[in-house]
Amino acid sequence: MLASQSSQEKEQTSPKEQTSLQEQTSPKEQPSLQEQPSLKEQAPLSDRELQIVELVAAGLTNQEISAQLEISKRTVDNHISNVLNKTATGNRVALVRWALKWGKVCIDDVNCCALPAMGSQQELAS
Template sequence: MGRDPLHGPGHDGRSRDGQLSERELEIIALVAEGLTNQEIAGQLTISKRTVDNHVSNIFTKTGCKNRVALLNWAMDHGKICREGVNCCALEPGASDIPTRLH
């Protein structure tokens, strides 16, 4: 897999936005909180192995190789929002007036 200059070395440039399940999106949000797979498993009352599988599937679906690349991808695609960082988009027809998405 190559290097995607926009998303950095941990991302291969593939984007399959829209194919993530609700559970996978929930796990991305918990990864963004800094939780380990074991901690995510405890919070969701599922096994660590199940979380491992979800994270692996998320990496495959997004083309990411690691958690840092995943968080960059998630912010770029509006899946997570961090205190105003990458949370704005221009409304159709608006010039420079940002709109908060989350």
């Protein structure tokens, strides 16, 4: 009897109301890249979180990071979770890509902006 009532109720609702009901019951889609907050809208990373990002980019595991920073693995897990949320990245690879894009890390002298030595500037001027 409930099934017949539900189909009768659907017939009584307007198409606009049915669409509204479908939107309310359908799973939420992830925001598109255009809808994601910009870097300025995102919460800034703390010094510790930036330190964690550098170690993730260096390829360390959470256990290795915890040993190097002398903090618990659970704390590292929490830091990484917070960083992934703040940067809107879903995994470590995406996080490293984000960090390279925004100049947060330097890997093997790639994406680094080290200033040339004074001697090399003078050589260029000659």
